[in-house]
Amino acid sequence: MTTTAAPIYGADIYEDQVLLEPYEHYRALRELGPAVWLEQHGAFAVARYAEARAVLMDSDTFRSANGIALNEPANQAILGCTLASDGDLHSQLRKVVAHRLTPRALRPMRELVTERADELVAGLVKRGSFDAVSDLARALPLSIVPDFIGWPQEGREHLLEWAGANFDSFGPMNARAQRAMPKCGEMAAYGAEIVRTGNVLPGSLGAGVLEARDQGEVTTEQCMMLMLDYLAPSLDTTISAVGSAVWLFAQHPDQWDLVRSDPGLIPNAVNEVVRFESPIRAFGRLAENDTEIGGVPIPAGSRILVIYASANRDERKFERADEFDVTRRDAVHQLGFGIGEHGCAGQGLARMETESLLAALARSVTRFRVGTPERALNNLIRAFGALPVTVETGV
Numbered sequence: 282m283t284t285t286a287a288p289i290y291g292a293d294i295y296e297d298q299v300l301l302e303p304y305e306h307y308r309a310l311r312e313l314g315p316a317v318w319l320e321q322h323g324a325f326a327v328a329r330y331a332e333a334r335a336v337l338m339d340s341d342t343f344r345s346a347n348g349i350a351l352n353e354p355a356n357q358a359i360l361g362c363t364l365a366s367d368g369d370l371h372s373q374l375r376k377v378v379a380h381r382l383t384p385r386a387l388r389p390m391r392e393l394v395t396e397r398a399d400e401l402v403a404g405l406v407k408r409g410s411f412d413a414v415s416d417l418a419r420a421l422p423l424s425i426v427p428d429f430i431g432w433p434q435e436g437r438e439h440l441l442e443w444a445g446a447n448f449d450s451f452g453p454m455n456a457r458a459q460r461a462m463p464k465c466g467e468m469a470a471y472g473a474e475i476v477r478t479g480n481v482l483p484g485s486l487g488a489g490v491l492e493a494r495d496q497g498e499v500t501t502e503q504c505m506m507l508m509l510d511y512l513a514p515s516l517d518t519t520i521s522a523v524g525s526a527v528w529l530f531a532q533h534p535d536q537w538d539l540v541r542s543d544p545g546l547i548p549n550a551v552n553e554v555v556r557f558e559s560p561i562r563a564f565g566r567l568a569e570n571d572t573e574i575g576g577v578p579i580p581a582g583s584r585i586l587v588i589y590a591s592a593n594r595d596e597r598k599f600e601r602a603d604e605f606d607v608t609r610r611d612a613v614h615q616l617g618f619g620i621g622e623h624g625c626a627g628q629g630l631a632r633m634e635t636e637s638l639l640a641a642l643a644r645s646v647t648r649f650r651v652g653t654p655e656r657a658l659n660n661l662i663r664a665f666g667a668l669p670v671t672v673e674t675g676v
């Protein structure tokens with residue numbers, strides 16, 4: 282129970298049916314107001330673009346420490362990691378690793394990523410029919426990211442399950458989050474073991490983190506968190522974007538024709554996929570002091586839920602917001618990678634992977650014919666669990 286001047290929304294926006302069909306709920310939230318009290322979750326939803334962006338840009342008022350997840354155990358478990366820290370600590374942690382992910386630092390990776398994407402797509406096109414999730418969307422990030430992070434070979438078989446659990450744990454403490462907690466514990470224990478043994482690939486991001494610890498830039502505990510900070514968000518997110526891209530281009534062959542006739546559109550197409558089917562639906566924040574969002578009073582200590590997936594469909598910002606259009610100029614304003622201090626540190630890599638796959642597909646595939654997809658329900662990630670596809674190549 283709360284007394285609030287904000288409009289109230291009664292639905293559980295984490296129940297299966299809402300995860301399957303979220304967009305009407307997002308529309309309802311946007312129409313109710315700039316900040317809406319989610320009765321079931323004890324948080325203010327920020328579902329409109331302008332206010333979502335403003336909250337993300339004001340990290341002094343809307344804090345990430347203790348604020349990312351909708352439940353206390355998860356907030357406690359990740360307290361002090363890059364995602365869940367503020368101010369100087371956040372800058373210090375981000376400095377240890379993020380320089381490895383700038384466009385310039387990633388440039389040498391492009392050849393490898395392109396080569397792997399080309400090989401993968403060539404093999405799948407030859408088969409003609411495949412699963413766009415397991416055979417395509419998962420295959421590329423799994424062949425790139427664990428090596429980049431330096432994760433040892435042993436233990437890799439758990440990565441997808443652990444990373445998915447990590448995102449489930451950030452929702453409210455529903456059955457999905459409860460099931461996820463032990464798996465998050467396993468991932469943290471494995472990260473700690475890696476730091477203890479120093480078992481990371483030489484020259485990798487993980488090796489850099491260990492060096493930073495040895496030089497006294499971060500503590501051993503921070504080092505353990507940093508080991509997972511970049512791994513946990515690096516798989517399901519990109520996998521979601523690639524799966525959604527195939528689905529969207531199957532539904533909109535005219536858009537695929539545009540991409541094929543002008544591959545220069547691919548970077549914008551990636552923005553449009555992330556706008557239209559945002560891989561991460563929402564993250565939280567905690568109000569540091571009494572404040573307001575779009576004129577709605579927000580008391581200090583309130584939990585805020587910034588719904589990127591709704592902001593990206595806000596008709597106040599995007600013309601024809603529910604139309605998938607790879608040529609739209611405003612796609613670049615999408616908030617799917619976040620923005621501000623906590624804006625996605627790995628988006629350069631995610632974009633490179635997704636663009637490389639689309640470029641390889643555009644060279645040979647004229648049409649995607651999809652079978653019945655299966656959604657993989659997760660508290661945060663919008664993705665397919667399976668997407669059978671047959672490709673036509675025009676030869």
Ligand code: HEM
Pocket residue numbers: 337345363364365375510511512514515516518519522555559560561564589616617618619620622623624625626627628630631
């Ligand atoms: C399509 C793919 C991806 C999407 C949509 C995505 C989305 C996001 C979003 C929305 C945030 C903002 C969190 C916030 O506002 O609190 C974020 C942060 C972050 N992402 Fe990504 N991400 C993607 C891929 C990746 C990859 C591949 C990596 C690592 C290699 C990565 C690493 C991170 C990290 C470390 C943060 C935390 C940044 C901070 O708190 O300073 N992400 N991501």
